[in-house]
Amino acid sequence: MSFEKNILCIGAGYVGGPTMAMIAYKCPRYRVTVVDIDPERIAQWNSDDLPIYEPGLDEVVKAARGKNLFFSTEVETGIRESEIIFVSVNTPTKTFGAGAGMAADLQYWDKTARQIRKYSKSNKIIVEKSTLPVKTAQAMERILTSADNGIRFDVLSNPEFLAEGTAIRDLEDPDRVLIGSTQTPNGLKARDVLVEIYSNWIRGERIITSNIWSSELSKLVANAFLAQRISSINSISALCEKADADVEEVARAVGMDSRVGNKFLNASVGFGGSCFKKDILNLVYLCRYYDLKEVADYWEGVVRINDYQKERFILNMLNVMFNTLANKRICLFGFAFKADTGDTRESPAIFAAKRLIEERASVVITDPKALKNAMKDLRDVAGELSYVEDPYEASAGCSAIAVMTEWAIYADLDYKKIYRSMAKPAFIFDGRNILDHEKLFEIGFNVFPIGKPGLTHF
Numbered sequence: 112m113s114f115e116k117n118i119l120c121i122g123a124g125y126v127g128g129p130t131m132a133m134i135a136y137k138c139p140r141y142r143v144t145v146v147d148i149d150p151e152r153i154a155q156w157n158s159d160d161l162p163i164y165e166p167g168l169d170e171v172v173k174a175a176r177g178k179n180l181f182f183s184t185e186v187e188t189g190i191r192e193s194e195i196i197f198v199s200v201n202t203p204t205k206t207f208g209a210g211a212g213m214a215a216d217l218q219y220w221d222k223t224a225r226q227i228r229k230y231s232k233s234n235k236i237i238v239e240k241s242t243l244p245v246k247t248a249q250a251m252e253r254i255l256t257s258a259d260n261g262i263r264f265d266v267l268s269n270p271e272f273l274a275e276g277t278a279i280r281d282l283e284d285p286d287r288v289l290i291g292s293t294q295t296p297n298g299l300k301a302r303d304v305l306v307e308i309y310s311n312w313i314r315g316e317r318i319i320t321s322n323i324w325s326s327e328l329s330k331l332v333a334n335a336f337l338a339q340r341i342s343s344i345n346s347i348s349a350l351c352e353k354a355d356a357d358v359e360e361v362a363r364a365v366g367m368d369s370r371v372g373n374k375f376l377n378a379s380v381g382f383g384g385s386c387f388k389k390d391i392l393n394l395v396y397l398c399r400y401y402d403l404k405e406v407a408d409y410w411e412g413v414v415r416i417n418d419y420q421k422e423r424f425i426l427n428m429l430n431v432m433f434n435t436l437a438n439k440r441i442c443l444f445g446f447a448f449k450a451d452t453g454d455t456r457e458s459p460a461i462f463a464a465k466r467l468i469e470e471r472a473s474v475v476i477t478d479p480k481a482l483k484n485a486m487k488d489l490r491d492v493a494g495e496l497s498y499v500e501d502p503y504e505a506s507a508g509c510s511a512i513a514v515m516t517e518w519a520i521y522a523d524l525d526y527k528k529i530y531r532s533m534a535k536p537a538f539i540f541d542g543r544n545i546l547d548h549e550k551l552f553e554i555g556f557n558v559f560p561i562g563k564p565g566l567t568h569f
């Protein structure tokens with residue numbers, strides 16, 4: 112069967128896999144291939160056990176795979192046979208040299224650009240899907256055109272706004288799709304090709320276009336704004352605990368102002384995920400690079416508050432559990448950085464587990480989807496750590512439970528049964544404010560939510 116377009120995506124991760132599965136699912140006339148250098152990841156994408164957990168993803172992949180959606184390690188063939196190449200490789204924070212701990216590590220990106228240049232035999236549209244520092248498209252264009260082989264490359268910016276846990280819903284019905292291009296006739300022509308792809312299922316007014324630098328920057332700024340809201344409410348949660356106020360009541364009152372809005376105002380143990388911290392630090396680095404010290408300091412504060420909130424949670428546990436956690440069993444309810452994903456990158460639970468081990472506690476971890484990743488994250492940590500899938504079994508014999516992830520199942524457990532099996536006095540630290548605190552207190556627990564007075568029996 113011949114296809115109308117041949118689309119390639121380089122990088123089969125949390126972004127490349129779901130986004131391409133959705134394009135293939137919505138556009139049976141296009142052939143979509145996703146390649147990766149990691150053969151194990153590709154084998155998983157071709158199996159019944161996909162490499163990532165996302166509600167609804169299995170169905171979308173199964174509907175298109177083998178028909179017009181293919182996963183492969185054949186990067187060279189993929190590049191040669193496609194007209195449009197999405198690049199979704201990872202862009203983590205740099206850990207070495209200039210900008211270490213702040214700037215984006217662009218080595219995977221740079222390598223991909225060189226591969227595209229090497230294997231291309233015809234004109235291509237290159238789409239930046241990875242989150243990148245502003246002006247990366249320019250660097251990419253320079254690498255691509257340096258071969259001077261007469262092949263035309265048009266680079267577009269099309270940042271991905273999906274949120275893990277709701278990726279399929281976000282891809283099917285996005286708030287917006289952003290496409291940035293150069294404003295030249297060729298740039299605009301390439302942009303229109305991408306607009307046409309998304310138009311297969313997304314209404315025109317949701318597809319917005321801009322100049323390429325605005326598009327690159329918008330992704331960093333969107334994540335900075337989202338994380339800023341979390342740090343804002345988390346900073347207020349600390350004050351609420353001192354002032355006997357209730358952060359949920361404050362958030363409700365503030366969020367009902369339509370200028371502010373009520374979303375993303377849940378106080379918690381802190382944000383995690385592979386993007387927020389990395390993208391803010393990247394923004395901070397850019398501001399410093401352009402000598403905008405005040406702007407850089409302002410945004411860096413968002414990350415500082417997040418670190419403070421994570422540490423505050425542990426210090427509160429230490430404080431209320433009689434200033435020692437040594438030899439106490441503490442159960443972490445949830446390890447994923449948020450509910451409905453198995454992703455644990457930058458999860459506050461990693462920090463909590465490590466800090467509790469430092470305090471010589473014995474840590475039991477339970478999570479419905481993230482135990483494999485938790486084991487990888489903590490493999491170098493020396494201390495008493497165990498991993499138990501069943502939350503009842505995990506919490507038995509523990510002195511405390513700390514809710515780290517807002518999995519819905521944790522709100523529906525039989526806490527009477529759990530209380531009976533725990534060491535006394537029994538504590539619950541609700542790092543996500545998802546439990547019924549009064550009810551837990553009545554059962555006998557000492558309860559410590561975020562941003563509200565604790566409920567104690569002594």
Ligand SMILES: NC(=O)c1ccc[n+]([C@@H]2O[C@H](COP(=O)([O-])OP(=O)(O)OC[C@H]3O[C@@H](n4cnc5c(N)ncnc54)[C@H](O)[C@@H]3O)[C@@H](O)[C@H]2O)c1
Binds near residue numbers: 124386
């Ligand atoms: N995870 C999210 O929720 C999210 C959301 C929006 C944007 N982003 C951005 O998207 C990008 C990808 O994120 P992710 O979470 O999918 O990362 P990921 O680590 O899950 O996936 C990246 C994949 O790229 C592959 N890769 C690296 N170099 C390659 C090469 N030269 N050739 C082929 N494959 C290569 C890796 O093996 C890996 O499988 C990042 O820039 C991230 O900031 C992520």
